[in-house]
Amino acid sequence: MSRPIVRVQHVHKYFTRGSEQIDVLMDLSLDVEEGDFVSLMGPSGSGKTTLLNLIAGLDTPSEGEIWVGDDLVSSMTEEELARWRTRNIGFIFQFYHLLPVLTAYENVEMPLLLLPLSASARRRQVLTALELVGLSDRLWHRPGQLSGGQQQRVGIARAIVTDPTLIVADEPTGDLDAKSADEILRLLNELQRSLRKTIIMVTHDPHAAERSRRIVRLEKGRLVEDDAAFASLGGAS
Amino acid sequence: MKLLVLIFKNLFRNKVRSALTAMSIFFLVAVFTMIMTVLRFLESAMADKEKDVKSIITERYRIPSRFDRRYMEEIVSPGSTVNDQLEEIDGFDPQLHTIWNFVGFTLDETMKDKDKLFFCIATLPEKIGVMTDGLEGFDPDGRLAELMRKPPRSGIDNIGLLMGPERMQKIGKRVGDVFKAISISHRDSFGQPIPMEFEIVGELPGASRWAQGCFMDIEYLDRVLKDKKSDQDGKVNLGWFQTATPQAAANMAGVIENYLNDIKCETASSAVSRFLEPFKDLFWGVKYLLVPSIFVVMTVIVANAISITVRERRKEIAVLKVLGFNARQVLTLVLGEGLLIGLIAGSFGSALTFFMVNAAGIKIPIGFFPVFYVPPEALVWGPLAGLFTAFVGSLFPALSARSVKVVDVFSKVT
Structure with a gap:
């Protein structure tokens, strides 16, 4: 087995509304191995997206630690997290969230603008990423000129263009028809297999979850099922 | 650089809003430029x-x-009591003087067509390029003054006119034209308008406040008024002197007012100040109420537009933060959009005013000042005014964008 790339240790996350404390995650621990493809499942309000946000460094836990690689994400400042995310996290959104004024090429290039890369290196990486998602012929199309599936592929290219440690996806197929969803999931599988990318995906869709190697179920902020053996039964193969 | 491109592209996200914001700033900067032009001119005067x-x-x-x-004549003629006293003042030169008589003319005998009117300053021709503000160095060799005295075409002494190009165009004349005009300000002994004849012998500089001006030889006016036995014969409206220092001017005024009780001598700046005294409150209001109000309105317009933009793009800002943009970069993006609108609209606002007034001939006439030329500095005022108001207006929306929390924007607990 590979070493864990993500270590969530006794994480507790709560929000306060007035004097009321709302517990979203309670004493949750989870390890994700390098190169794994994990689906986070559970009913609404179970804390899947909150956990994903914590792992991606978009939020910090109220208690507990989160490590990604050798970085203790849970103790970073907002400024440090922003820098860290650029290099280490690729985020895929349910609604793609591409910048409408930019072309597919420019959208994918966005995260690279924050890195000390030459224009030619940027260009090389963008073209590679777009080629990997099969959109080499749509470089100069704006999001409005692309289908939902194509937009999501641009979103995936944007997520992988910096060659991040971890790809997180929040219901990446939630806004797509069955055919497009299937293509996106196949693409994620391909990325995980060929590039050895670690992927954590939040999904409600059992069919989508079946494409991953491991399914983790949450309920009321607690981990209730970790189907780590799923891979051995044929998941994500 | 890429961030700048993104800022620029963002301007086109909501073209109507960007255009309306830019137009408002453009218009207000144009008004601000005109106000500043007038105020600066009057202040310098x-x-x-x-x-x-x-x-x-x-x-x-x-x-x-x-x-x-x-x-x-008493002031400038050697041997007079006043002149003897003035000659003792260091910095007084009797040669540096001139006289002005304002004369109104019309080319329309029925005197109904306002477009045929023109006003003329009857003066000493050789002093035009010496004693007239804005015409310093004009006619250095005295050739035009000589032509005013001896016009080549008509051959009638002293009927030469110098006229600004805009005035010539308005009355349909050009250099070399000989024509008749009727005085509407000076009458003969029977109270009738006096017909006079003129020959345009030269052109006043176009890019100056004399573009609509006109000068005639005072000797011709004197001659006509004498012939017609006008009660205005031997009268002048103004006299001008130039002294080397303010002290010399003060001493000269003291001597003149001491000996000649019926006339008053003051520096031109004092005279203008006195003339404008009744408008002092108005100028104060324009400078300290209207101009700041323009700035406040511009700021509010920008603040409103950028606030809406930030509200609309909260998700997008959050996405940028997810991608790794830090708070400072988000601030730059929003602030940059406001600044770009301010800069572009401000630059066009002042440049267009500059062009319209200085080149296209659209004037701002106030009182006896026929035109206020927009100074080249205005090309800096406009962009600065646009930038300043855009900065102030965009700052709070930009700070709010900077503090957008990703988890709040994508807040859903699933």
């Missing part, structure tokens, strides 16, 4: 000079001023 100080002689008791020309 009212400011005392350190050297080559112009003093103005007027009648003490009547407005408009009209006094006996012999007063001027």
Whole structure:
């Protein structure tokens, strides 16, 4: 087995509304191995997206630690997290969230603008990423000129263009028809297999979850099922 | 650089809003430029000079001023009591003087067509390029002054006119034209308008406030008024002197007012200040109420537009933060959009005003000032005004964008 790339240790996350404390995650621990493809499942309000946000460094836990690689994400400042995310996290959104004024090429290039890369290196990486998602012929199309599936592929290219440690996806197929969803999931599988990318995906869709190697179920902020053996039964193969 | 491109592209996200915001700033900057042009000109006209100080002689008791020309002769003629006293003042030169008579003319005998009117300053031709503000160095060799005295075409002494190009265009004349005009300000002994004949012998500089001006030889006016036995014969409206220093001007005024009780001598800046005194509150209001109000309105317009933009793009800002953009970069993005609108609209606002007034001939006439030329500095005021208001207006929306929390924007607990 590979070493864990993500270590969530006794994480507790709560929000306060007035004097009321709302517990979203309670004493949750989870390890994700390098190169794994994990689906986070559970009913609404179970804390899947909150956990994903914590792992991606978009939020910090109220208690507990989160490590990604050798970085203790849970103790970073907002400024440090922003820098860290650029290099280490690729985020895929349910609604793609591409910048409408930019072309597919420019959208994918966005995260690279924050890195000390030459224009030619940027260009090389963008073209590679777009080629990997099969959109080499749509470089100069704006999001409005692309289908939902194509937009999501641009979103995936944007997520992988910096060659991040971890790809997180929040219901990446939630806004797509069955055919497009299937293509996106196949693409994620391909990325995980060929590039050895670690992927954590939040999904409600059992069919989508079946494409991953491991399914983790949450309920009321607690981990209730970790189907780590799923891979051995044929998941994500 | 890429961030700049993104800022620029963002301007086109909501073209109508960007255009309306830019138009508002553009219009207000144009108004601001015109106001500043007038205020700057009046302030400089009212400011005392350190050297080559112009003093103005007027009648003490009547407005408009009209006094006996012999007063001027007493001041400048060697041997007179006043001149003897003035000659002792260091910085006084009797040669540096001139006289002005304002004469109105029409080319329309029925005197109904306003477009046929023109006003003329009857003066000493050789002093036009010496004693006239804005015409310093004009006619250095005295050739035009000589032509005013001896016009080549008509051959009639002293009927030469110097006229600004805009005035010539308005009345449909050009250099070399000989024509008749009727005086509407000066009448003969029967109270009838006096017909006179003129020949345009030269053109005043176009890019100056004399573009609509006109000068005639005062000797011709004197001759006609004498012939017609006009009661305005021997009268002048203004006298001008130039002294080397303010002290010399003050001493000269002291001597003149001491010996010649009917006339008044003061520096030109004091005269302008006195003339504008009744409008002082108005100018104060324009400078300290209207101009700041323009700035406040511009700021509010920008703040409103950018606030809406930030509200609309909260998700997008959050996405940028997810991608790794830090708070400072988000701030730059939003602030940059406001600044870009301010800069572009401000630049166009002042540049267009500059062009319209200075080149296209759309004037701002106020009182006896026929035109206020927009100074080249205005090309800097406009962009600065646009940038400043855009900065202030965008700052709070930008700070709010900077503090957008990703988890709040994508807040859903699933």
